[in-house]
Amino acid sequence: MNVKPLSDRVLILPTPAEQKTAAGLIIPDTAKEKPLSGKVVAVGPGTAEVKMEVKVGDEVLYGKYAGTEVAVDGQTYLIMAQKDVLAVVEK
Numbered sequence: 001m002n003v004k005p006l007s008d009r010v011l012i013l014p015t016p017a018e019q020k021t022a023a024g025l026i027i028p029d030t031a032k033e034k035p036l037s038g039k040v041v042a043v044g045p046g047t048a049e050v051k052m053e054v055k056v057g058d059e060v061l062y063g064k065y066a067g068t069e070v071a072v073d074g075q076t077y078l079i080m081a082q083k084d085v086l087a088v089v090e091k
Helices: none
Strands: 008-012 037-044 059-062 068-072 074-081 087-088
Touching: 008 059
Parallel strands: none
Antiparallel strands: 008 037, 008 074, 037 059, 059 087, 068 074
């Protein structure tokens, strides 16, 4: 399935949560922190008022409660407004 966000929306593949601690302890699902970063996989065209600043392939940081989870072909993504993206990570 192909998902194309509308307006100023961004589709993000969240970075997986850590499975183990530095000491090698396994973290149970109930104690894992929600990831706050991910990779942009699709962007909308923007609006007359909002120019799209993120692009496909960007690594981004977003707020803890930003976006709505959507499942596409068994994979979980987040879809959110571009204003909910806090920063682009440059490597």
